[in-house]
Amino acid sequence: MNDRQDTTDADGERPARRDFIRSMIEEDLAAGRNGGVVQTRFPPEPNGYLHIGHGKAIALNFAIAREYGGRCNLRFDDTNPAAEEDEFVEAIQEDIRWLGYRWDGEVRFTSSYFETLYRWAEGLIRKGVAYVCDLSPEETRQMRGTITSPGQNSPYRDRTPEENLELFRRMRAGEFEDGACTLRAKIDMASPNLNLRDPVLYRILRARHHRTGDAWCIYPMYDWAHGQSDAIEGVTHSLCSLEFENHRPLYDWFLDHIDLEPGAPRPRQTEFARLNLTYTVLAKRQLRRLVEEGHVSGWDDPRMPTIRGLRRRGYTPTAVRTFLEGVGVAKFNSTVDMVVLENALREEQNRLAERRMAVLRPIELVIENYPEDGEEFLEAHNNPEDEGAGTREVPFSRTLFIERSDFRESAPRKYHRLAPGKEVRLRYAYYVTCTGFDTDPETGEVVRVRCTYDPETRGGDSADGRKVRGTIHWVSARHAFTAPVRLYDHLFSVPNPMDVPEGGDLLDHLNPASLEVLENAKLEPALRELAPGTLVQFERHGYFCLDTVDSSPGSPVFHRAVALRDSWAKLEKKLGAKPSGSGGAP
RNA sequence: UACCCCGUGGUGUAAUUGGCAACACAACUGGUUUUGGUCCAGUCAUUCCAGGUUCAAGUCCUGGCGGGGUAACCA
Numbered sequence: 001m002n003d004r005q006d007t008t009d010a011d012g013e014r015p016a017r018r019d020f021i022r023s024m025i026e027e028d029l030a031a032g033r034n035g036g037v038v039q040t041r042f043p044p045e046p047n048g049y050l051h052i053g054h055g056k057a058i059a060l061n062f063a064i065a066r067e068y069g070g071r072c073n074l075r076f077d078d079t080n081p082a083a084e085e086d087e088f089v090e091a092i093q094e095d096i097r098w099l100g101y102r103w104d105g106e107v108r109f110t111s112s113y114f115e116t117l118y119r120w121a122e123g124l125i126r127k128g129v130a131y132v133c134d135l136s137p138e139e140t141r142q143m144r145g146t147i148t149s150p151g152q153n154s155p156y157r158d159r160t161p162e163e164n165l166e167l168f169r170r171m172r173a174g175e176f177e178d179g180a181c182t183l184r185a186k187i188d189m190a191s192p193n194l195n196l197r198d199p200v201l202y203r204i205l206r207a208r209h210h211r212t213g214d215a216w217c218i219y220p221m222y223d224w225a226h227g228q229s230d231a232i233e234g235v236t237h238s239l240c241s242l243e244f245e246n247h248r249p250l251y252d253w254f255l256d257h258i259d260l261e262p263g264a265p266r267p268r269q270t271e272f273a274r275l276n277l278t279y280t281v282l283a284k285r286q287l288r289r290l291v292e293e294g295h296v297s298g299w300d301d302p303r304m305p306t307i308r309g310l311r312r313r314g315y316t317p318t319a320v321r322t323f324l325e326g327v328g329v330a331k332f333n334s335t336v337d338m339v340v341l342e343n344a345l346r347e348e349q350n351r352l353a354e355r356r357m358a359v360l361r362p363i364e365l366v367i368e369n370y371p372e373d374g375e376e377f378l379e380a381h382n383n384p385e386d387e388g389a390g391t392r393e394v395p396f397s398r399t400l401f402i403e404r405s406d407f408r409e410s411a412p413r414k415y416h417r418l419a420p421g422k423e424v425r426l427r428y429a430y431y432v433t434c435t436g437f438d439t440d441p442e443t444g445e446v447v448r449v450r451c452t453y454d455p456e457t458r459g460g461d462s463a464d465g466r467k468v469r470g471t472i473h474w475v476s477a478r479h480a481f482t483a484p485v486r487l488y489d490h491l492f493s494v495p496n497p498m499d500v501p502e503g504g505d506l507l508d509h510l511n512p513a514s515l516e517v518l519e520n521a522k523l524e525p526a527l528r529e530l531a532p533g534t535l536v537q538f539e540r541h542g543y544f545c546l547d548t549v550d551s552s553p554g555s556p557v558f559h560r561a562v563a564l565r566d567s568w569a570k571l572e573k574k575l576g577a578k579p580s581g582s583g584g585a586p
Numbered sequence: 587u588a589c590c591c592c593g594u595g596g597u598g599u600a601a602u603u604g605g606c607a608a609c610a611c612a613a614c615u616g617g618u619u620u621u622g623g624u625c626c627a628g629u630c631a632u633u634c635c636a637g638g639u640u641c642a643a644g645u646c647c648u649g650g651c652g653g654g655g656u657a658a659c660c661a
Contacts, residue, residue, distance in 0.1 A: 019600090023603095047660095047661085135659095137658080141658080144657065147587080147657050148588045149657095193656085194656060202659085219659095221659075222661045242655065243655055243656075244661090245590060245656085247656095248590095271591085278597090333654055333655090334597080334598060335597080337597050339597090339611070339612070340597080340611055343610095426620095427620060459620085471620050539623080541623095542623095568622040569622085570622090572622095
């Protein structure tokens with residue numbers, strides 16, 4: 001678990017880019033703070049699956065530790081047994097490892113520090129800065145005041161340390177009902193920072209904890225547990241998201257009031273903006289809703305922004321990391337365009353993925369001058385970007401399938417594909433010229449395209465040097481196999497789904513076309529041997545893989561991880577948008 | 587209505603800490619191309635506004651304006 005040998009990145013490299021956090025760390029280093037040590041941590045609560053937003057925090061913490069020769073712990077912040085489960089402890093570790101990050105030493109748990117935390121709490125009581133309060137949750141809330149008005153002191157605020165100590169021990173011993181009392185810090189009920197209005201340190205809660213079982217019936221609150229756990233682990237830089245900014249004074253207050261080892265590093269909290277992505281949501285609550293209400297197939301649905309969803313979708317750890325480490329970090333709440341994530345995959349896979357031919361929406365193409373029973377095998381490059389990927393043989397015959405969209409009864413302007421009288425290249429095969437097409441007498445729909453081929457152009461080159469503008473992909477009807485192919489699109493149809501008009505619902509923005517299943521895709525034979533999860537490029541379409549969940553031997557299911565850029569679609573849209581009067585052919 | 591944080595191209599981040607606003611993505615032009623992919627070249631910002639300090643301000647000061655966060659015995 002703590003091995004580092006398969007960490008993909010080299011250790012100790014200085015960051016190529018600087019941000020306010022790295023600048024601060026370098027300042028600390030220059031000033032000789034913390035004895036030149038940099039230590040971070042990733043502190044998830046084990047109450048759900050990780051998503052790409054967590055990925056940003058993971059990448060930040062682990063990358064910083066790596067860059068400065070420091071350490072990064074994985075610590076489960078398990079202080080609320082009512083919400084946490086072992087299942088998530090396992091899943092979270094798996095996801096972090098999949099991303100390619102390795103934490104230092106053993107996995108940590110805040111629950112391992114319960115005893116130390118408890119002792120420190122008694123210390124606060126002895127110093128007279130913590131007290132047992134018998135107010136009910138509702139009373140506590142009411143007396144805290146509001147955002148614009150100060151709170152009032154609890155009537156239990158002035159109990160003596162002796163009395164508090166006894167009460168606190170009885171709390172731990174289980175002598176009081178759940179919710180009967182709390183331990184609170186005695187700070188300032190009039191503070192403009194609500195977090196300093198005598199925050200609760202411990203509540204009584206009889207719930208079975210996933211690690212400590214029934215050993216405790218009092219549990220520390222986040223604020224009390226977090227900074228102290230950082231201190232215990234020697235964390236120097238405690239990075240968290242912006243909403244904890246107002247907690248920082250409390251974080252520091254606790255550190256000031258416990259008895260830290262002299263000379264021990266004092267952790268410092270620094271906040272950064274969490275990741276937002278267009279066309280999706282990154283809030284645990286919303287994601288859970290999508291799963292529970294069945295709008296997706298589960299936490300690993302390829303449309304989900306969860307780490308598991310991305311993995312199943314076909315994203316590679318390096319592509320995700322490239323994205324994560326490239327988005328930068330700042331204190332400004334921003335939203336990164338989903339295309340940046342997609343682009344990271346495309347860019348990587350352009351170099352790596354082998355090419356195959358797949359016809360997603362087939363229409364028959366008959367080569368009238370090709371021998372009825374003819375068959376030959378043509379050589380195709382597996383990856384034009386990588387000579388080392390070699391070549392393969394693709395079967396060719398008289399009847400092929402081509403994309404429906406590669407034929408038009410009459411060619412619009414700038415359309416370089418098949419239309420009556422037009423010549424195109426069949427990739428790695430021959431030039432063909434369209435001679436006609438057949439339609440269904442009932443519907444008028446084109447059911448077959450006819451053409452003749454030029455035998456002199458075998459392989460896709462003509463000796464006379466004539467140019468064809470279009471190259472289309474194809475599969476041999478006799479040799480191809482049929483399989484379902486799923487096309488995924490954004491889960492939501494608007495860039496910011498959280499922007500819901502009054503009375504509306506987030507789900508109003510769900511994209512009804514986020515999943516399209518093509519049941520009749522025709523695939524070249526080489527695709528039969530594709531390993532599950534491996535990405536290949538379907539030429540002219542995008543990067544696809546065999547679904548790891550829904551495929552079974554003999555019945556493969558393919559899906560698209562990300563589409564190729566499609567500048568024709570863009571052009572066509574633009575041409576179509578032009579008023580018909582102005583753009584007509586001469 | 588209180589307190590805290592933040593405002594740099596369409597988007598996300600830079601700017602040697604006061605010295606010609608840079609990189610990536612997107613968009614748009616053009617070129618190459620047996621993927622309308624890739625690749626190559628080019629275009630795209632008076633740094634939220636108004637004052638002030640300075641030879642010089644994205645950076646420092648003042649005041650506005652705008653956005654976000656905060657009132658769990660959640661994290």
